[in-house]
Amino acid sequence: MKKLTIFKSRSLALVCLVLAFALGSLSTFQAQPVAAAKTELVYGINNNVDTLDPNVTTFSSVGIIMFHVVDPLVWEATLGKYEPGLATEWKVNADATEYTFKLRQGVKFHDGTPFNAAAVKFTFDRIFNPDTKSQTAISLLGPYKETTVVDDYDIVVKFTTPFAPFLDSLANPYLGIVSPTAVQKAGADWGVKTIIGTGPFILQSYTPDSEVVLTRNPDYKWGPTIFNHDGPAALEKITFKIIQEPATRLAALESGAVDFIDDVPTQDVARLKDEKKFTILEQPQPGSGWSLMMNVTNPPTDELAVRKAIALGSDKVGMIKTVWNGVGEPGCSPLTHVMFGFDPKSCDYLPYDPAQAGKVLDDAGWKMGTDGIREKNGKKLVIQHYFRADSFPGSDMGAFMKADLKKIGIDVNLNGLSRSGYFDAVRAGKHNTQNWWETGTDPDAMVRELLHSSNADGGTNRNRYKSPAMDKLIDQAAGEPNPEKRTALYAQIQKLEADDAVMVFYNDPFLLYGHVPELTGVVMLGGGNYPDFYGASFK
Amino acid sequence: MLRYIVNRLIQTIPTVLLVSVLVFLMLHLIPGDPAEIFLGEHRATPELLAKVREDMGLNRPIVEQYVTYMVNAVQGNLGKSLNNRRPVLDEILTRLPSTLELTLSAMLISTILGFGLGILAALRHNTIADTGAMFIALVGISMPVFWSALILITIFSVNLKWFPPIGQGGLDKLVLPATALGLLSAATLARLVRSSMLEVLSQEYVTTARAKGLRERAVVLRHALRNALIPVVTVLALQFGQLLGGAVITETIFSRLGIGRMYAESILNKDFTLVQGTTLFIAMTYVAINIITDIIYVYLDPRIKYG
Numbered sequence: 001m002k003k004l005t006i007f008k009s010r011s012l013a014l015v016c017l018v019l020a021f022a023l024g025s026l027s028t029f030q031a032q033p034v035a036a037a038k039t040e041l042v043y044g045i046n047n048n049v050d051t052l053d054p055n056v057t058t059f060s061s062v063g064i065i066m067f068h069v070v071d072p073l074v075w076e077a078t079l080g081k082y083e084p085g086l087a088t089e090w091k092v093n094a095d096a097t098e099y100t101f102k103l104r105q106g107v108k109f110h111d112g113t114p115f116n117a118a119a120v121k122f123t124f125d126r127i128f129n130p131d132t133k134s135q136t137a138i139s140l141l142g143p144y145k146e147t148t149v150v151d152d153y154d155i156v157v158k159f160t161t162p163f164a165p166f167l168d169s170l171a172n173p174y175l176g177i178v179s180p181t182a183v184q185k186a187g188a189d190w191g192v193k194t195i196i197g198t199g200p201f202i203l204q205s206y207t208p209d210s211e212v213v214l215t216r217n218p219d220y221k222w223g224p225t226i227f228n229h230d231g232p233a234a235l236e237k238i239t240f241k242i243i244q245e246p247a248t249r250l251a252a253l254e255s256g257a258v259d260f261i262d263d264v265p266t267q268d269v270a271r272l273k274d275e276k277k278f279t280i281l282e283q284p285q286p287g288s289g290w291s292l293m294m295n296v297t298n299p300p301t302d303e304l305a306v307r308k309a310i311a312l313g314s315d316k317v318g319m320i321k322t323v324w325n326g327v328g329e330p331g332c333s334p335l336t337h338v339m340f341g342f343d344p345k346s347c348d349y350l351p352y353d354p355a356q357a358g359k360v361l362d363d364a365g366w367k368m369g370t371d372g373i374r375e376k377n378g379k380k381l382v383i384q385h386y387f388r389a390d391s392f393p394g395s396d397m398g399a400f401m402k403a404d405l406k407k408i409g410i411d412v413n414l415n416g417l418s419r420s421g422y423f424d425a426v427r428a429g430k431h432n433t434q435n436w437w438e439t440g441t442d443p444d445a446m447v448r449e450l451l452h453s454s455n456a457d458g459g460t461n462r463n464r465y466k467s468p469a470m471d472k473l474i475d476q477a478a479g480e481p482n483p484e485k486r487t488a489l490y491a492q493i494q495k496l497e498a499d500d501a502v503m504v505f506y507n508d509p510f511l512l513y514g515h516v517p518e519l520t521g522v523v524m525l526g527g528g529n530y531p532d533f534y535g536a537s538f539k
Numbered sequence: 540m541l542r543y544i545v546n547r548l549i550q551t552i553p554t555v556l557l558v559s560v561l562v563f564l565m566l567h568l569i570p571g572d573p574a575e576i577f578l579g580e581h582r583a584t585p586e587l588l589a590k591v592r593e594d595m596g597l598n599r600p601i602v603e604q605y606v607t608y609m610v611n612a613v614q615g616n617l618g619k620s621l622n623n624r625r626p627v628l629d630e631i632l633t634r635l636p637s638t639l640e641l642t643l644s645a646m647l648i649s650t651i652l653g654f655g656l657g658i659l660a661a662l663r664h665n666t667i668a669d670t671g672a673m674f675i676a677l678v679g680i681s682m683p684v685f686w687s688a689l690i691l692i693t694i695f696s697v698n699l700k701w702f703p704p705i706g707q708g709g710l711d712k713l714v715l716p717a718t719a720l721g722l723l724s725a726a727t728l729a730r731l732v733r734s735s736m737l738e739v740l741s742q743e744y745v746t747t748a749r750a751k752g753l754r755e756r757a758v759v760l761r762h763a764l765r766n767a768l769i770p771v772v773t774v775l776a777l778q779f780g781q782l783l784g785g786a787v788i789t790e791t792i793f794s795r796l797g798i799g800r801m802y803a804e805s806i807l808n809k810d811f812t813l814v815q816g817t818t819l820f821i822a823m824t825y826v827a828i829n830i831i832t833d834i835i836y837v838y839l840d841p842r843i844k845y846g
Contacts, residue, residue, distance in 0.1 A: 048804070050622065051623065130590075207796070208625075208633075209634075209796050209800065210706075210707075210794075210796045241706070241794070242794065243705055244791065244794070245791055247689055247692075247792070248692065248704055248792050248793065248794055251689075251693065251696055251697050251704045252696075252703075252704050252705050252794075254696075254697045255696040255703065255704050256700065257703045257704055257705055257706070258705075420572070
């Protein structure tokens, strides 16, 4: 029996050690109160930070964070509806090339610098300067020419060509106004350690790959009405914790480590809604939903009847259920349902109707073959679909599409490629079909990249669709400052797109946010892209 | 001994050079354009692409790019990350403590568990304890790290709320990732310790030791275990490499700020300079561990001599 004693004492020691380890950590964890008179919010954010500089970044996560630190000239809570921000009034000239702004007085940056016309000019000129290496912001400035300072609180922003999307651009965090003195003083620290704006929160610290901490700006008193809140924010501190792994992000919310998360995994949405422990927000995504581009230059998708049949024969509801666990609503046009300019009538243009799809093909001479695939003049109706096999949801959408179109006698050949192989193929126009998805808040960018002929030769218009009538409508809409007239132009664009059956719009997806039920007063900016906590508090 | 160490150090130079060339070539030969990745799919106009390639030095001949890189590397300058423009060495050094903390505690856990289970199984050979311990080891080997990590989070963070699922700094935040990471190598280790111990325990000198009337504790610890350790130490060194690999997954899942997660991201971003720098760094770590292992051999087994 002696043999065993050594083991007993060893294992006992081992158990003690493990227990001590566990208990020791237990006490440290529980010593931190989870919920006590909360004025601090922890946000588990899904994407990393490239730079904190909102005028330079390409990351929407930086937009979410920095919208609390910088203020825009105008706010936009509902897409297409603008409210005074750092600009109190504005005028647009008849061809949308000149915007005149009256600026708010008595506003101070976090470093004490007064906000004025010079700061606005400095911000825009800095973005426009190629040395700044601005990404998102510079594209939002469009055909920017210059900013003229009239006096301390009056400016004129000029464009080389008509640019109606400018107000929408301004309502983004990326054109938020920064302190000129602070940019110069910070030097290389700008965007890494320092960002000075006029917003309700002040950047306190940034730990790369880990977290960004903001604290309340006690002097803030120029908040817009859209938040239903006055004066300094109710929250004292917001910590943005970067948690890229979706399952961990959700676990962080469920364990109480964070109060708010974005990008809730779709497969958990049904369970979370059932359990009712957390508030789940399904926010329709602005931009262009998941769709199918059809190359109008390659047979057989060069034939209108074939494209029309594909559009009519695509079961969008089924695809949303299969691919996205039911999260989203069937798409209708290049613009998602929340976009300014979206025309609800577009949902009736090419509704799901497989019988009609079959008839369109019959009428065009595509007769059903014995193997269930249609043919005309001895040629099978086969389309080459290209997709990225290395990222969601390319493969899932392709697989569904293949089964779906088989029902109306179209054979889909699936060409799944890696990123670079895929881009080489679709830019060269080898495809019949490929998928698209895009986020954005102004309709011009969406229809332009998908339908304008200037993007048709290897650019983003991989429909390779060229229509002088369409180009004219898109350019006209981009230069139309009157919202009603602009809406009417986008309605025509959506009609023409459906008449030519250029694309199939599958899913206008939802942005998914989850938070603890005690949190109230969160306002969604940028059509749901930017949750804003200026007016938020814990019950 | 000193001469041996110096010799070993000199021998590492070709290894490190070879690694650097291989990594450099691999990254340049696989398709995908870092300039395009830097700009993003929608913004990559030909003019912007050309400009970014110029800025990144991607237009220069590949040999020139490599030589420039190595000359700087020898001087301690590993270049700047293509993505965020921070110095690569700073990026590595700021994340090193976190990864060391994780891998060393994982190693501690795997050693305690591995030796515990292994010795138990060997001493109670062919009993239910042996079968039980080896069954646990089998489960441990079969569980992928990401899965055991998520299971640990579900049980201990979401349901029991004992440990936070994310973050670092503080023992509480270390327990789950270190356990998840440690489990895998603990299982391997347990099997190895068991078979190694079994072999040694059947040796005549163990019988002799027992016959001398030595206490069982001394027999097992001084005579058996020390001899059984030699193959185990080799594996421990290899396990350290495995743990560094596992750190990529563990750090991503637990949102820890470590070299592993940075490495994975830099590969996805095609951040050439960061991948190269980190690979070199990891290669050096391996080399160092191997040298240390060789030195430990000498201590463990007096029969091994180095000239």
